[in-house]
Amino acid sequence: xxxxxxxxxxxxxxxxxxxxxxxxxxxxxxxxxxxxxxxxxxxxxxxxxxxxxxxxxxxxxxxxxxxxxxxxxxxxxxxxxxxxxxxxxxxxxxxxxxxxxxxxxxxxxxxxxxxxxxxxxxxxxxxxxxxxxxxxxxxxxxxxxxxxxxxxxxxxxxxxxxxxxxxxxxxxxxxxxxxxxxxxxxxxxxxxxxxxxxxxxxxxxxxxxxxxxxxxxxxxxxxxxxxxxxxxxxxxxxxxxxxxxxxxxxxxxxxxxxxxxxxxxxxxxxxxxxxxxxxxxxxxxxxxxxxxxxxxxxxxxxxxxxxxxxxxxxxxxxxxxxxxxxxxxxxxxxxxxxxxxxxxxxxxxxxxxxxxxxxxxxxxxxxxxxxxxxxxxxxxxxxxxxxxxxxxxxxxxxxxxxxxxxxxxxxxxxxxxxxxxxxxxxxxxxxxxxxxxxxxxxxxxxxxxxxxxxxxxxxxxxxxxxxxxxxxxxxxxxxxxxxxxxxxxxxxxxxxxxxxxxxxxxxxxxxxxxxxxxxxxxxxxxxxxxxxxxxxxxxxxxxxxxxxxxxxxxxxxxxxxxxxxxxxxxxxxxxxxxxxxxxxxxxxxxxxxxxxxxxxxxxxxxxxxxxxxxxxxxxxxxxxxxxxxxxxxxxxxxxxxxxxxxxxxxxxxxxxxxxxxxxxxxx
Numbered sequence: 001x002x003x004x005x006x007x008x009x010x011x012x013x014x015x016x017x018x019x020x021x022x023x024x025x026x027x028x029x030x031x032x033x034x035x036x037x038x039x040x041x042x043x044x045x046x047x048x049x050x051x052x053x054x055x056x057x058x059x060x061x062x063x064x065x066x067x068x069x070x071x072x073x074x075x076x077x078x079x080x081x082x083x084x085x086x087x088x089x090x091x092x093x094x095x096x097x098x099x100x101x102x103x104x105x106x107x108x109x110x111x112x113x114x115x116x117x118x119x120x121x122x123x124x125x126x127x128x129x130x131x132x133x134x135x136x137x138x139x140x141x142x143x144x145x146x147x148x149x150x151x152x153x154x155x156x157x158x159x160x161x162x163x164x165x166x167x168x169x170x171x172x173x174x175x176x177x178x179x180x181x182x183x184x185x186x187x188x189x190x191x192x193x194x195x196x197x198x199x200x201x202x203x204x205x206x207x208x209x210x211x212x213x214x215x216x217x218x219x220x221x222x223x224x225x226x227x228x229x230x231x232x233x234x235x236x237x238x239x240x241x242x243x244x245x246x247x248x249x250x251x252x253x254x255x256x257x258x259x260x261x262x263x264x265x266x267x268x269x270x271x272x273x274x275x276x277x278x279x280x281x282x283x284x285x286x287x288x289x290x291x292x293x294x295x296x297x298x299x300x301x302x303x304x305x306x307x308x309x310x311x312x313x314x315x316x317x318x319x320x321x322x323x324x325x326x327x328x329x330x331x332x333x334x335x336x337x338x339x340x341x342x343x344x345x346x347x348x349x350x351x352x353x354x355x356x357x358x359x360x361x362x363x364x365x366x367x368x369x370x371x372x373x374x375x376x377x378x379x380x381x382x383x384x385x386x387x388x389x390x391x392x393x394x395x396x397x398x399x400x401x402x403x404x405x406x407x408x409x410x411x412x413x414x415x416x417x418x419x420x421x422x423x424x425x426x427x428x429x430x431x432x433x434x435x436x437x438x439x440x441x442x443x444x445x446x447x448x449x450x451x452x453x454x455x456x457x458x459x460x461x462x463x464x465x466x467x468x469x470x471x472x473x474x475x476x477x478x479x480x481x482x483x484x485x486x487x488x489x490x491x492x493x494x495x496x497x498x499x500x501x502x503x504x505x506x507x508x509x510x511x512x513x514x515x516x517x518x519x520x521x522x523x524x525x526x527x528x529x530x531x532x533x534x535x536x537x538x539x540x541x542x543x544x545x546x547x548x549x550x551x552x553x554x555x556x557x558x559x560x561x562x563x564x565x566x567x568x569x570x571x572x573x574x575x576x577x578x579x580x581x582x583x584x585x586x587x588x589x590x591x592x593x594x595x596x597x598x599x600x601x602x603x604x605x606x607x608x609x610x611x612x613x614x615x616x617x618x619x620x621x622x623x624x625x626x627x628x629x630x631x632x633x634x635x636x637x638x639x640x641x642x643x644x645x646x647x648x649x650x651x652x653x654x655x656x657x658x659x660x661x662x663x664x665x666x667x
Contacts, residue, residue, distance in 0.1 A: 049094070050345075053169045057095060060102040062176045065144050066092060067106045069120045071137035073130055081139065084158050091164060092141075095172070103172070110138045126155040128481050143171050149178045157480055159487055170210065181504050183212045184227035186246070188236030188282060189267055189466050192216060196270045197471075203486055204469045204493045212500065220245035229255040229504040234264060234282045234466040240424035243286055247418050250458060251451040255503040257496070259463045260284055262297040262355040263382045266470035278386055282466070290418035291411065292363020293462065300353040300382055301405045302326030304398060305374040306335060308350075312391040325391040326380065326398060327353045329373070330490070331407070337370045340410070342461065342498045346491040350473045353385055354465035356405035366412035370461070373405045408463040408495075415454045422446035461499045468492045 068088070075082040089107075096103045110117040112135060121127070125140035141153045151174040153167055160167060185191065192214075193199045208214060217223050223230070223245045230249060235258075238246075250256050260282045268278035281297040288295055307324035315321055331349045338344055349371060356379065359367035378401045384394065422445075467473055474492035478485045488494075 049098075049165060053165060054098060056169060056173060056176070057098040057103070058100070060099055060172075060176050062102075062145050064099075064103050064172055064175050065106065066095075066103060066172075067108055067123075067142045067144075068092065069108045069110050069116070069123075069125055069138045069140050069142070071111075071130075071139065072109050073135065074128075074137040074139055077130060080158055084156075084161055085139065087161075088156060088164065091168065095168065112136070123150070123152055124154065125152065126481070126483060128155060141168075141171065143175045145175045145178065147178070149175050151175050154483070155480070157485060159478065159480070159485055163488075174210070180211065180213045181228040182215055182226055183208060183500060183504075184215045184217045184223060184230045185233065186217045186223075186230065186235060186238070186242070187233040188238075189234040189264060189469075190270055191233055191469065194270060195274055202469060203471045203475060204496060207493055207497060208500065211497065223249055225252075227254065229257065229500055231257050231259075231500070232284070233257075233259040233469070234261055234267070235284060236280075236282050240419075244419050244423050247287060247290075248451055250460065251415060251417060251454045253454070253456045255459060255505070257461045257463070257499050257503060258284055258287075259466050259469075260295060260297070260355060261353070261464065261466040262300050263353045263386060264466050265352050266467050266472070268386075281382065286418040290416045292360040292365050293367075293411065294358045294360050295355060295464065296379075297355060298382055299355065299379040300327060300385070301329070301356045301373055301377055301407065302380045302394065302398060303329050303373040303377040303405075304395075304400070305376045306331055307395075310391055321392050323392045323395050325389075326394045327385050327389065327391075329354065331371055331373075335372055335374065337368070337372075340368070340370060342410070342502050343370050343495065346495060346498075348490040349492055349495055350468060350490045351407060351465040352467035352470075352473055353382065354407050354468070356407070357409055357462055357464050358406055364413060365415065365458075366410075368410040368412070369406045369408075370410060371406070371408040373407065375402055375404050376400050377403065377405055379405070407465060408461065411458065411460045411462055413457050415458050417450075417452050419450075420452065422450050459503050461503060469496060 070085055075085050092105055096105050108116050108119070110120045117138070120138045120140065123140070123142045125138050125142070127136035127138060129135070130137045139156045141156060142150065143152070144150050151171050153171060156164075156167075190196075190202065191205050192201045194202060205214070212229075215222070215227060217227075217230075220241050227249070230246065232246060235243075246256075261279075262281045264279040264281075271278060283295070283297045304324065304326065306329040307326050308328040308330050309322060310325040310328065312321045312323050312325070329351050331351070332347065336343050336346050336349060351371075359365065378399060380394065384390075469492060471477075474490040475486050475488050478487060
């Protein structure tokens, strides 16, 4: 049996051949059958297309043609772009598959001085220099539909790789549904024209205009029925006629997002540049009272758990003070509501001096919080941050209210009018008022079209911070070969865009925006850091004050000594002060023993206080450094050691098993 065709050697070779054929066949079949199937095992499922993208692709009615202009020189000379280009192609092919051929894809290599390069230039794609010899390359995407509507991504930069799905889906959405919904904007902020940006709009407004048509509303007559959703952002100085127009628009079934703010830092900063007074906050008092919403524009919310760490000046010795700033909050995790299409996948939302909203007692509205603070929060007077904010003092004076506050909420249900007596009347002139005083007051007749409550249940989102939309609180700009590239650091813009699409009824692409920022902070490190600051910051403040008091007393005693010293002939007063010293000098009085002891005592106190202060500041960092060392030991030493031990144990066990098998008697 050991010889011939069925020998052990031949069987082993045959088995190897069969296994190879089986593997190749399995590979071919799997490519054919499971080409569009993928398994994403990453945390956060970052390679899985969102349901909103799938919905858009499977419900497309308008064919879309995609042209990917990719220079072969770019992928050949730059390995990073080579791997990124492969991912872009793979994702585009998946889009084609899911769209059931409603999307067609064409690859174009725009070689220098070719007709393909002329097409790239004609579409407005960005040429990026490859080397110092002047050769340029292209990596852009153009989308067109059957009616010649066109949109493009000028250059697919690697800096926006994690936003790839959003960029692609947004591009297809624009050409597949070219008619945009209208957003009416009523604002007292600089959303549409900011002096700090030389009257350019905020970046969030530019993003809004990619998906919506915007309409600035300055007069009540401009708030017409063609407005699909109304954005009321920081309504400062709106008269009753405008408020009435907003009231009736919403009661007719109009969709709205209302943003108020007790103090806008961004507007104050812009006003300062124009030598104008600081922002004095916004309110929506009449509407909020009628709807059943509580809001106090004299208070902002401080949350110790969400506070952002800042450099807050210097201490008495010139060292920087690093502390948490209670007015600047970064909300993550449980602070953001899950399950709501507007906020379900948001990762980080930053706010600045945000207010608090709540449902009034007895109100009949539905009130669903979207962003809430932790219970380690308190309401703080806006006056403390308007002119000269002191973050360290805010932390020192912090006393938790032991309750959560709502920063943003969805308001639903039937709403009451804020104008139960009908439309506001024109202001009376002095002569009219005198005549009116002679007559009994008569209520004006309420016009037939006036609504006392909403026709259909409302769906409104209320936010208590407008600074969250300002560029510096959610994005960073980078120069990319002469073009400004916006890189989000928080999901603030996503929040607003999701809200606009949701309340306007077009939530098809709302879910994918929030996939942009995936933050995985060291939460344990942050918790230890906050706990250490809580324990040591008060002691540090106390020692700083003691040091200042001791130094002041020492200077006062030395000043008294100088004042008592008689002037030497011809010595000016300045020289007197410089020559003052505790010990006896010619022309100065001899110090008493009590004065000497007092001076020495003050000096000892200063040395002791400085020593204690150094110990406190060292203790403030010690817990973090200890944890950092432990993490390094675990990651660098313990985990590899455990792997090695397991490997050795398995090897020994296998060796022992083999030895026992050889020791068994052969039957």
